[in-house]
Amino acid sequence: MEFFLFAVYAIAACGGALAVVLTQNVVRMAFWLVVSLGAVSGLFFMMGADFVGGTQLLIYVGGTVVLLIFGVMLTASGPYVSIENSPAEMLQAGLVGLAFLSLVASTVLAVQWDDNFEKLSDRGHVANSGYNPEETGNTSRSLGTALLGMRFDKDLSTVHQQVGEEHVNHVHADHTHATAELSTGYLLPFEIVSVHLLVVLIGASYLARAKRHVPVIEG
């Protein structure tokens, strides 16, 4: 069942991406981009990363693509904008794409998955300890606490080593019991990035503003 769903979403994501490349009409491209990005967010949901999936929908599908279509609608000179590529461009783009594909494929194939399966399944182990069923896709709380510097999943693993495996289920993993040693968290970097983005936005709108010529009286 999981594999079937994965296949559906993966095919939609890849097919959508291919269609973006192959379509000529810009707005249809945007539609296929929506299909592709939406399918990727479906994959996120399947992997139990609901917050990332939701963010993907909100920012990329609901925000960026709408902005893109807006841009096309506002700047189009004819009724339907389409892009026609010369064969040389197709060849160049195809070569770059193939190079990237081979890079990704070789990376994926180079990983020894057998050894790392245990590490991957560790997540489920931590999640099973009663407080926050991350397995079913509830990651927002752990994300929020990690932002503030409390990795209670990590705290849990230290507890786990101390008291032995069978007692893990009795430990409440909520953040009130997090250990005193906190990491610095991601809040500060996050804030710096967002303020930086704000500065960029204001700068862009300053550069792009309508420039009115003020008559200068000389002499």
Place this chain on the structure above:
Amino acid sequence: MNLLIAATTITDILESSSLTNWLPAWGVLFVVAVIHTALVGAFFGLPAFVFIWAERKVAGRIQDRLGPTRVGGRFGWLQSLADGIKLIQKEDLAPDAADKWLFRMAPYIVVVATFAAFMFLPFSDGLVAVTMDAGLFIALAVLSLEVLGIVLAGYSSGSKWSLFGGMREAAQMVSYEVPLGITAVIPVLIVGSMNLSDIAAVQAGGVFNWLIFHDIFTFLAFFVFFTVTLASNKRAPFDLAEAESELVGGFHTEYSGMRWSFFFLAEYSAMFFVSALGVILFLGAWWTGIGPIDSFFAGLGEGSFFGTLVLRAFGLHVFLIKSAMLVFVQIWIRWSMPRLRIDQVMTTCLKYLVPISCFLFLGATLYPLILVTVSGQGSLLEPMGERIPESKKPAVHKALSQTEASPSMFAATETERSEVAERSAR
């Protein structure tokens, strides 16, 4: 309606019981998924069906007319059905200048986005298709996809009216999403969870536990939220993109028949959705607001299977009545207020609603801190965590109630630490 409850209960039984013995896991998943989808579909379609009739009837009464009177008895109950049959019969037209493929696709995007948002809406205690910690966030994210369908519809129609209508509509919806998000975050801030069921659960036990009465900022935030939902649903007085009484129909000028009715259906379902969201976030969700009744039904839910059923049925009815009342207010406003101009709409949003909602957000953040400093307690009313019976509490609220008194959530007291040590030693 009671059939719906029975069906959800069946789902519960399916999820818990012996069915897993003779069906493979994916089979059970499939059956459960089909039932959930059918239920959500019913909740998506039925309110639209009722509210379209209500819109016509209320509009008629407000304008001193009778409204529908013929179809389905004296009050014209089945008017929506007659409308539906008429719309199905109409020819499915696409203009020559249209980008036909996108033109046909756009209504589906709108309907699917609205429909998918209903998945995360809890209708009563435990009556929700998908429970997620980030439920509110994802519901709003999914609902925001609606604008995409509208832009595409406007663009692909190949008509100036549609293009301008679509642009106006999209600009309006995108800019009103900002205050919508900010005001929706205020209850999240107070409850400490984005899970809609959790937000509903803390509002049990009396009208003063409703988040709208939590403090002055939430009280004002509700009205801002309601205004913003009017605009994001393109309802009057913000419906100038369509302005159906004086202009051509905006982004759906070129649509007819079923495809047009998809936009209509999505609009009325979205009306119900945002009203329901307002009820959950501010107006006590499925609780009546009368202390004894609430605790009686909550007590029923504690005990037997049957008690849970009664609680759910009762909660569902309370919830639907509250939401329907909000929808009625939307209809009432539509037929009594004049329409704004497009620049006034944008001014209202960007110059008034955004600053106001930012101020309310800030106020709601600082208010408990100031209260703690002045009076030593986080809330003038009963603390959040003590409002729900111990067994019903999700772990979130256990954590909340422990930290309610202390301004910092890092402050784990000595007794709690020893408790943990004790528990882990066992």
